Amino acid sequence: xxxxxxxxxxxxxxxxxxxxxxxxxxxxxxxxxxxxxxxxxxxxxxxxxxxxxxxxxxxxxxxxxxxxxxxxxxxxxxxxxxxxxxxxxxxxxxxxxxxxxxxxxxxxxxxxxxxxxxxxxxxxxxxxxxxxxxxxxxxxxxxxxxxxxxxxxxxxxxxxxxxxxxxxxxxxxxxxxxxxxxxxxxxxxxxxxxxxxxxxxxxxxxxxxxxxxxxxxxxxxxxxxxxxxxxxxxxxxxxxxxxxxxxxxxxxxxxxxxxxxxxxxxxxxxxxxxxxxxxxxxxxxxxxxxxxxxxxxxxxxxxxxxxxxxxxxxxxxxxxxxxxxxxxxxxxxxxxxxxxxxxxxxxxxxxxxxxxxxxxxxxxxxxxxxxxxxxxxxxxxxxxxxxxxxxxxxxxxxxxxxxxxxxxxxxxxxxxxxxxxxxxxxxxxxxxxxxxxxxxxxxxx
Numbered sequence: 001x002x003x004x005x006x007x008x009x010x011x012x013x014x015x016x017x018x019x020x021x022x023x024x025x026x027x028x029x030x031x032x033x034x035x036x037x038x039x040x041x042x043x044x045x046x047x048x049x050x051x052x053x054x055x056x057x058x059x060x061x062x063x064x065x066x067x068x069x070x071x072x073x074x075x076x077x078x079x080x081x082x083x084x085x086x087x088x089x090x091x092x093x094x095x096x097x098x099x100x101x102x103x104x105x106x107x108x109x110x111x112x113x114x115x116x117x118x119x120x121x122x123x124x125x126x127x128x129x130x131x132x133x134x135x136x137x138x139x140x141x142x143x144x145x146x147x148x149x150x151x152x153x154x155x156x157x158x159x160x161x162x163x164x165x166x167x168x169x170x171x172x173x174x175x176x177x178x179x180x181x182x183x184x185x186x187x188x189x190x191x192x193x194x195x196x197x198x199x200x201x202x203x204x205x206x207x208x209x210x211x212x213x214x215x216x217x218x219x220x221x222x223x224x225x226x227x228x229x230x231x232x233x234x235x236x237x238x239x240x241x242x243x244x245x246x247x248x249x250x251x252x253x254x255x256x257x258x259x260x261x262x263x264x265x266x267x268x269x270x271x272x273x274x275x276x277x278x279x280x281x282x283x284x285x286x287x288x289x290x291x292x293x294x295x296x297x298x299x300x301x302x303x304x305x306x307x308x309x310x311x312x313x314x315x316x317x318x319x320x321x322x323x324x325x326x327x328x329x330x331x332x333x334x335x336x337x338x339x340x341x342x343x344x345x346x347x348x349x350x351x352x353x354x355x356x357x358x359x360x361x362x363x364x365x366x367x368x369x370x371x372x373x374x375x376x377x378x379x380x381x382x383x384x385x386x387x388x389x390x391x392x393x394x395x396x397x398x399x400x401x402x403x404x405x406x407x408x409x410x411x412x413x414x415x416x417x418x419x420x421x422x423x424x425x426x427x428x429x430x431x432x433x434x435x436x437x438x439x440x441x442x443x444x445x
Contacts, residue, residue, distance in 0.1 A: 164397060205228070206270050
């Protein structure tokens with residue numbers, strides 16, 4: 001007599017088969033991004049990130065955290081950057097050679113960021129490197145500058161998903177340390193400089209912002225890199241390789257490229273990748289921008305002009321850019337005052353169809369440096385807390401965690417500092433600033 005199949009096992013069996021099916025790599029790679037998006041949507045629905053605000057106190061820390069050993073609260077001597085600045089050091093000159101009316105550089109190997117997570121940095125840097133002769137691709141770049149949490153269960157989808165942003169210095173360091181080519185970054189780019197660089201056969205990467213509708217139908221501000229490869233005076237346009245929606249050889253009006261929410265929101269920062277033997281040519285094309293201090297002063301003047309002529313969100317971007325310029329110049333008290341004003345304007349922005357640019361701190365760490373080197377450690381901690389808990393679905397911004405750790409140490413919370421440094425290092429394996437911070441405390445990374 002045959003045994004009858006017990007139907008009560010149908011549901012558990014179906015669930016088990018479903019789980020096995022879900023974790024098959026081709027299925028999981030498609031489902032996981034949707035699950036993560038759903039999780040983010042739920043958190044943002046409960047706590048809309050554009051409603052998060054940071055209120056600067058303007059006060060330096062005067063007491064230590066309970067149960068910890070007090071430490072000095074005077075601001076430490078700043079260092080300009082966690083990594084040494086490299087690049088041209090020759091005396092710049094200004095050329096008066098007339099520029100052509102149009103330049104469209106040939107030989108660009110276009111790469112997009114599709115089917116990857118937050119990949120505009122690696123894709124743009126790969127294009128810039130390929131133009132000068134490098135043979136790698138976006139994934140080779142990302143493995144070095146966007147390592148993310150090492151998780152074998154997820155690495156088959158994309159290694160480095162947890163790293164939401166690649167900073168300009170990481171891109172420059174990769175070129176200078178890991179390739180046979182050179183790179184530099186400067187603030188204060190403008191259209192005339194862009195044309196000089198392109199006419200001299202130096203395409204460049206610009207870090208800038210743009211607006212895009214999100215799942216709520218509101219327009220949101222995001223940061224983005226674009227590889228600039230040409231210009232056309234007759235049409236008043238730059239030609240860019242856009243790794244996301246706009247694709248190759250996309251044209252942008254000069255005034256749109258220079259808009260407050262666009263290039264100015266990153267203090268008109270640009271990166272040039274070049275062959276070492278062409279350094280003197282690059283110096284000539286850069287003119288006074290070859291001097292990073294001059295470039296930062298020029299950027300400061302640009303920001304101040306925008307402050308005088310704008311209001312609302314545009315003025316927020318201008319004040320933020322002013323603070324960034326002061327940080328580059330080591331003028332930290334002035335920078336802190338500029339960022340205070342930027343956040344004051346930000347907090348007063350109304351709830352409109354265009355969201356407040358709540359992602360700003362994902363991309364730029366100037367306020368942390370300004371407040372830290374002004375002795376305002378509690379402001380560093382509070383700003384990091386708002387950024388990590390109220391503006392992003394998961395607290396995976398290693399720069400915010402790192403600066404919070406530094407500030408915690410300065411108010412005497414050594415255990416909290418060590419925890420932050422270790423978490424930053426977990427999110428970004430072998431990250432130099434976090435490794436150095438732990439070593440300075442005598443702790444094994």
